[in-house]
Amino acid sequence: MRISYSSLENFENCPLKYKYSEIDKIKEPKTKEAIFGNYIHRVLKWFYQQDPHFPTLEGLLEYYYNHWPASAKATAGEPKKEEEFVWQDEHEEKDFFQEGMRILEEYYKKNFPPKSMIMDLETRFEAVIDETPDEPGGKHILTGVIDRIDKLPNGTMEIIDYKTGKRMPSQNDVDSNLQLSIYALGLKRKWPKIKLEDLRLSLYFLKFGEKIETTKTDQDLEDTQKKIIGLIHKIQTSSFEPKTSPLCNWCGYRPICPVWRHFYENGSDKEFNGINIEEKIDEYFKLKSDKEQLDDRLKELKNTIEIYSRQKGLKRVFGTNGSFNQEVSHKISFDKNKLKELLEPLGKWEEILAIDPKKLQKVLKEIPPDAREEIEKAKKIEKAYEYLEANEKSKKDWEEDLH
Numbered sequence: 222m223r224i225s226y227s228s229l230e231n232f233e234n235c236p237l238k239y240k241y242s243e244i245d246k247i248k249e250p251k252t253k254e255a256i257f258g259n260y261i262h263r264v265l266k267w268f269y270q271q272d273p274h275f276p277t278l279e280g281l282l283e284y285y286y287n288h289w290p291a292s293a294k295a296t297a298g299e300p301k302k303e304e305e306f307v308w309q310d311e312h313e314e315k316d317f318f319q320e321g322m323r324i325l326e327e328y329y330k331k332n333f334p335p336k337s338m339i340m341d342l343e344t345r346f347e348a349v350i351d352e353t354p355d356e357p358g359g360k361h362i363l364t365g366v367i368d369r370i371d372k373l374p375n376g377t378m379e380i381i382d383y384k385t386g387k388r389m390p391s392q393n394d395v396d397s398n399l400q401l402s403i404y405a406l407g408l409k410r411k412w413p414k415i416k417l418e419d420l421r422l423s424l425y426f427l428k429f430g431e432k433i434e435t436t437k438t439d440q441d442l443e444d445t446q447k448k449i450i451g452l453i454h455k456i457q458t459s460s461f462e463p464k465t466s467p468l469c470n471w472c473g474y475r476p477i478c479p480v481w482r483h484f485y486e487n488g489s490d491k492e493f494n495g496i497n498i499e500e501k502i503d504e505y506f507k508l509k510s511d512k513e514q515l516d517d518r519l520k521e522l523k524n525t526i527e528i529y530s531r532q533k534g535l536k537r538v539f540g541t542n543g544s545f546n547q548e549v550s551h552k553i554s555f556d557k558n559k560l561k562e563l564l565e566p567l568g569k570w571e572e573i574l575a576i577d578p579k580k581l582q583k584v585l586k587e588i589p590p591d592a593r594e595e596i597e598k599a600k601k602i603e604k605a606y607e608y609l610e611a612n613e614k615s616k617k618d619w620e621e622d623l624h
């Protein structure tokens with residue numbers, strides 16, 4: 222199988238997104254964050270391509286201004302590229318534009334003049350991954366593009382990947398980052414003489430002006446290969462179910478994805494078999510809210526009745542349409558050893574030891590990660606049930622979250 226790092230990442234994040242992109246070959250409409258990120262990458266690539274005649278800060282910002290994927294700067298009648306229509310309005314465009322200026326200015330001040338030698342930009346690689354003989358499947362080719370490779374004054378090589386996201390991960394996250402491990406594999410394949418101890422792997426978080434570095438060992442790369450093979454096997458047997466997460470907010474497939482499609486349908490598309498589902502859903506939540514109010518009132522009444530009966534020392538109180546009895550309930554426990562002694566010979570002991578999934582979830586949080594992983598491997602899905610889950614978030618709130 223030939224697969225890129227970004228496809229593997231897509232599959233891990235959402236199998237359905239992988240299917241749309243890699244199997245159905247549906248082009249994903251780019252979000253403005255993606256267009257902004259790509260543009261910053263492009264500007265930095267141009268900057269380093271000028272080596273050794275690097276532009277001044279003004280020159281860098283001038284290039285940034287002149288090539289900005291903007292609708293505001295396009296003159297009347299001039300054909301616009303698809304990506305020029307990304308901004309919702311002038312304010313949004315201005316915010317993104319200024320953020321880009323800030324990022325580049327800070328980047329320049331912090332990194333110029335370069336302390337390292339630029340070896341390559343947007344380096345394409347292919348790494349062959351061999352499955353072990355006892356696992357079927359043969360060879361896989363993993364592909365990817367590394368933003369930048371530098372050679373530091375002490376001879377160490379550094380892989381740098383730029384990130385424009387709003388979140389900066391922890392050092393631990395970067396140490397276990399799959400992308401960097403795959404890049405190390407790719408680089409070893411491209412330049413086999415490179416020693417891992419002479420290789421630094423960095424993620425540069427442009428919004429924060431921070432670079433987080435890590436290194437890899439031979440064992441890490443072996444583990445990475447196993448993980449990749451595991452993911453490839455999952456892809457080969459996947460039913461490509463949607464996996465919702467905050468990443469949906471930036472997914473361009475929302476208008477066709479079964480989780481989100483209905484959100485984008487207009488009036489007549491929503492009616493089916495004469496049912497206006499929006500009305501039914503609104504009625505459901507209205508009744509649910511009425512029921513909650515009724516439940517609160519019932520609780521209040523029961524409480525008053527209970528206080529009244531206790532204060533008057535009554536075991537039963539009467540209304541016109543019914544009555545209330547004071548009853549006693551007992552919390553019961555058993556002597557576990559005695560119970561085992563009695564039930565085991567009858568072959569019934571195992572039956573009452575059924576695993577309680579809720580208790581297991583709690584225990585999983587308390588035990589070491591390797592034991593947790595082993596327990597996860599022992600998990601079997603006996604049967605899948607589909608059920609409807611109600612969510613009281615309003616359409617307006619969803620709209621505010623989506624990009």
Ligand code: SF4
Nearest residue numbers: 235463464469472478
């Ligand atoms: S919108 Fe979410 S669930 Fe649907 S394909 Fe995209 S990431 Fe997957």
